[in-house]
Structure formats: C-alpha cells, structure tokens
Amino acid sequence: MRIDVVTLFPEFIAALLGCGVTGRGAVRGLIEVACWNPRDYTHDRHQTVDDRPYGGGPGMLMKVQPLRDAIDAARAASPQRARSIYLSPQGRRLDQAGVRELAREPALLLVCGRYEGIDERLIEAEIDEEWSIGDYVLSGGELAAAVIIDAVARLAPGVLGNAASAEQDSFADGLLDCPHYTRPEAIDGRQVPGVLLSGDHAAIARWRLKQALGRTWLRRPELLAGVGLDAQRRALLDE
Numbered sequence: 001m002r003i004d005v006v007t008l009f010p011e012f013i014a015a016l017l018g019c020g021v022t023g024r025g026a027v028r029g030l031i032e033v034a035c036w037n038p039r040d041y042t043h044d045r046h047q048t049v050d051d052r053p054y055g056g057g058p059g060m061l062m063k064v065q066p067l068r069d070a071i072d073a074a075r076a077a078s079p080q081r082a083r084s085i086y087l088s089p090q091g092r093r094l095d096q097a098g099v100r101e102l103a104r105e106p107a108l109l110l111v112c113g114r115y116e117g118i119d120e121r122l123i124e125a126e127i128d129e130e131w132s133i134g135d136y137v138l139s140g141g142e143l144a145a146a147v148i149i150d151a152v153a154r155l156a157p158g159v160l161g162n163a164a165s166a167e168q169d170s171f172a173d174g175l176l177d178c179p180h181y182t183r184p185e186a187i188d189g190r191q192v193p194g195v196l197l198s199g200d201h202a203a204i205a206r207w208r209l210k211q212a213l214g215r216t217w218l219r220r221p222e223l224l225a226g227v228g229l230d231a232q233r234r235a236l237l238d239e
C-alpha cells in the first residue's frame with residue numbers, strides 16, 4: 001500500500017515510521033509512505049504557508065497555492081489514483097471497520113490541516129472524504145494521519161510478525177480482547193488464571209471467549225448488538 005501525506009511537519013510522520021511494526025513495515029517495503037510539505041512549494045522569501053480568512057476573525061488558514069501544489073505533486077507521484085482524505089474533526093469518525101475499509105485501498109492521500117484548517121473550495125475540489133479520529137480538536141492533522149497509517153499498516157499483509165494477532169485484537173470480531181498474562185506465574189500474590197497453564201487448548205479458547213464476551217458486556221455493551229457468534233464459537237460455549 002502507498003500512503004502520501006501532505007503535511008507541514010513531515011518529521012512527525014517520519015517519527016512514526018522509525019518505530020515498531022509500522023517502521024518495520026516501511027523498511028521492508030510493505031507500506032510505502034511519502035510526505036509532501038507545502039512549505040517546499042512556496043515562492044516567497046519567507047516561505048509563507050498561512051493566510052488570513054475572508055470575513056476576518058481569529059486564526060489563519062493554510063495558504064491555498066502551496067497546499068494545492070503539494071497535493072498535485074503527491075498525486076503525480078502516486079502510481080495509483082489515491083483515495084484522498086482530509087483529516088478533520090468534522091469528518092467520519094474512524095473505527096476498526098473504517099480502518100479495514102481504508103486498508104483495502106491501494107493508495108491513500110492524507111491531507112493534514114493546521115491553523116483553522118483549509119479553504120473549503122480545496123476540500124470540494126481535491127478531497128474524497130473527511131475523516132476524524134474523535135470528537136476533540138487537535139492542533140494539526142498529523143496525529144490523526146499517524147493514527148490512520150499505524151492502524152492501516154497493522155492490517156497490511158506481512159507487517160505483523162504473526163497475522164493471527166490482528167485477528168484476535170479488540171474489534172476484529174466485534175468483541176474486546178480477552179486479558180493477557182506473561183511470566184512470572186505470580187506477581188505480588190496475583191496468580192495467572194489456572195486454565196492458561198493447563199495445556200487444554202479447547203478450555204483456553206473457551207475461557208478467552210467468555211472473558212472477551214464478559215469484558216465487552218461490562219465495558220462496551222453497545223458493541224454486543226453487532227456481534228454474531230459463528231457456529232464454532234457457539235459450540236465452544238456449549239461445551
């Protein structure tokens with residue numbers, strides 16, 4: 001998958017690509033990320049990237065010409081037609097279903113706003129969709145772009161050491177994940193649940209499913225409405 005990011009702070013995205021599984025995915029070429037900085041497309045001595053809003057009021061907007069030229073450059077460099085996304089608190093709220101949808105795209109173009117955002121006519125002309133990472137306001141779209149890149153990269157084939165781990169994560173099957181334990185067997189008197197030491201794989205699978213169902217019911221009951229247990233998991237609970 002290819003992801004082009006239009007941002008005034010490419011170093012923010014570079015930091016993400018230096019870390020963990022996302023970084024390994026980039027190094028191995030499983031995801032390809034390129035940044036395009038509007039500041040590189042300015043023509044004035046001060047490299048101006050902001051401009052005053054019509055109608056007055058507080059705050060600035062991103063200057064149209066450098067932003068537009070950066071978007072054009074990103075599009076020209078992408079081998080496929082990318083689905084273009086403006087990160088915005090007013091957009092569609094990201095969830096795991098949305099991440100799965102975006103992960104199926106061969107190419108994404110993520111446009112990060114700064115200041116009070118970008119000119120509405122650029123959104124109309126250049127952007128397929130607006131996406132939000134939650135109902136709060138960040139000072140820039142870079143964090144939101146990083147969230148999308150990280151969540152999408154985890155689903156790209158080969159990025160995770162063990163593909164099954166993404167299938168067991170929260171939301172993958174509609175449920176929250178079960179609790180996990182590692183060594184030692186006891187921490188300050190708190191024991192690992194005995195079933196996990198039993199070697200009985202069916203019993204462990206049943207315990208994990210019950211924990212996931214219980215947690216989801218306690219913490220996020222609204223998720224249960226969308227969960228259909230397949231025959232295999234129903235049989236496990238009946239045992």
Ligand code: SAM
Binds near residue numbers: 114134135
């Ligand atoms: N004036 C805008 C509004 O109220 O809708 C907010 C501008 S915000 C200070 C600057 C930039 O941060 C936005 O252009 C957007 O790219 C990004 N941003 C802020 N909150 C976001 C969120 N929840 N999800 C995605 N991007 C966000």
